[in-house]
Amino acid sequence: MEMVAPSGEIEKPQGVTVEELLEGLRRSISTHGLSYSQAAKIAEVDKSTISQILNRRYNGNLLGILLKIRDRFREAGLWVENGAGTEAGVKARPRFRVDPTVFIETRNVQAFRELTLELLSGEALLGPTLGAVTGLTGRGKSTAAKHIAATVEGVIYLRALPFWSTTDLLREICFALTGERPRYKAKCMELIQKRCQVRRRLLIVDEADGLTLKEHLNPLRGLNEVCQMPVVFVGEEKLPEVLREERRLWHRVRRVVVFSDITPGDLVLFWKEAVGLQLSREVAEALYRRCGGDFRLVVGDAENACRLMNTLSATEMTMEIVSKLPEFKPE
Numbered sequence: 001m002e003m004v005a006p007s008g009e010i011e012k013p014q015g016v017t018v019e020e021l022l023e024g025l026r027r028s029i030s031t032h033g034l035s036y037s038q039a040a041k042i043a044e045v046d047k048s049t050i051s052q053i054l055n056r057r058y059n060g061n062l063l064g065i066l067l068k069i070r071d072r073f074r075e076a077g078l079w080v081e082n083g084a085g086t087e088a089g090v091k092a093r094p095r096f097r098v099d100p101t102v103f104i105e106t107r108n109v110q111a112f113r114e115l116t117l118e119l120l121s122g123e124a125l126l127g128p129t130l131g132a133v134t135g136l137t138g139r140g141k142s143t144a145a146k147h148i149a150a151t152v153e154g155v156i157y158l159r160a161l162p163f164w165s166t167t168d169l170l171r172e173i174c175f176a177l178t179g180e181r182p183r184y185k186a187k188c189m190e191l192i193q194k195r196c197q198v199r200r201r202l203l204i205v206d207e208a209d210g211l212t213l214k215e216h217l218n219p220l221r222g223l224n225e226v227c228q229m230p231v232v233f234v235g236e237e238k239l240p241e242v243l244r245e246e247r248r249l250w251h252r253v254r255r256v257v258v259f260s261d262i263t264p265g266d267l268v269l270f271w272k273e274a275v276g277l278q279l280s281r282e283v284a285e286a287l288y289r290r291c292g293g294d295f296r297l298v299v300g301d302a303e304n305a306c307r308l309m310n311t312l313s314a315t316e317m318t319m320e321i322v323s324k325l326p327e328f329k330p331e
Contacts, residue, residue: 021066026054027080028073033276037101042076043069096306098299102274106266108135108259109144115257116148116155119230120202128254129224131232134209134239135259138294144259145204145234155202162210166219173203173223193227202230209235213246221249261293270295275302277317286322301325 029039040047045065052058053065073079078095115131133141142159149157156176160169170188171181177195182188195201203220211217217233224231233239244250267288271279279287291297308314308321 016067018063018066021063021070022053024079024081025066025069025073028078031080032078032095034078035099035101035276038097038099042078043072045069096275096277096309098302098306099274102270103143103147104266104270104273106140106262108140108257108262109147111257112141112144112259113148113152115255116152116202116204116232119232119254120152120154120200128252129228129230130221130249130252131230131254132208132239132243132256133232133234133259134237134256136261136294137236138296139259139261140295141234141259142206143295145206145232149204154200155204157204157206159206160208160211160216162207162212164216166215169216169219170223177201189223189226192223192229196227196229200228200230202232204232204234206234208233209239209242211242213242213249217243217249218246221246221252224252262291262295262298264288266295267291267298270298271302271317275306279317283317283319283322286319290322290325290328297328300328 025039028034029036034042036050037047040050043050045068049058049065053062053069058065070079076095112133115133119129119131133145135141146157149155156173158172158176160172164172167185167188170185170192174188174191175181178191180191182191203223205211205220208217220231220233223229233243235242240256243253264284268279268284271277271284271287287298287301290301304325305317305321308324309317312321314321
């Protein structure tokens with residue numbers, strides 16, 4: 001803790017210097033394989049604060065913030081002391097965790113992004129301006145849709161619900177665009193059209209395979225035509241069949257992107273980026289056999305494996321730990 005001298009100035013805790021705390025922070029992050037985002041969450045500070053401190057660009061009370069960070073890391077059991085703080089030569093074991101902020105740009109995501117950018121471009125005006133993204137559950141369609149909406153300007157994400165009426169659907173689209181939810185369909189269309197005239201927008205409609213032609217899909221086709229607003233439908237493998245039921249709808253679909261199984265390379269990259277571990281070929285192959293191409297199962301295995309490695313004080317992912325992972329429940 002910081003101590004206040006009679007003069008009112010903050011004193012340096014005895015035996016602790018800024019340089020020692022900086023070195024302790026670096027050592028703790030390196031030992032546990034933490035990203036700046038993970039370190040910031042543990043320390044309860046912004047990610048930028050960690051970066052500024054380590055790059056010596058922090059303009060505030062450096063000693064005070066380092067002491068706070070040390071205390072938070074100690075509470076989490078992640079602070080690696082120097083030789084004076086622990087037995088000499090004793091090195092703390094890494095503590096593994098899955099970084100929830102990591103996003104892997106797979107070939108599926110790249111194809112989805114290319115479709116989105118194509119529909120947003122002026123070239124799309126010369127042809128159909130509807131798109132579809134489909135595939136088995138767990139392939140990352142919804143996660144990719146949300147990520148694209150967050151990173152591509154002009155893209156809006158909407159998770160549609162099957163019990164919505166046409167008015168409900170239009171009100172939610174209008175709210176996403178303008179922050180307003182008018183009571184009537186006509187007013188919704190008016191506001192949506194005005195906003196799209198200012199700048200081209202694209203709407204991603206998730207869970208579209210559960211929507212109906214009359215209440216949802218055909219009104220979205222009308223929205224696409226009247227407002228010149230490209231729409232990408234996202235759903236499971238039955239989505240193309242649903243769209244084909246309405247010829248006028250299906251013929252306006254520019255392209256269908258199919259999310260296939262993730263690759264072994266995707267799995268290895270996820271572990272490297274999200275967990276901070278480079279898997280051996282044997283372990284990677286075993287984990288890939290377990291997941292069956294499903295990214296959700298990859299994440300589930302990683303979370304369970306991190307808990308096991310921390311419990312066993314392991315420093316790497318081994319076949320022994322793979323053998324201890326819980327079996328997935330059959331669908």
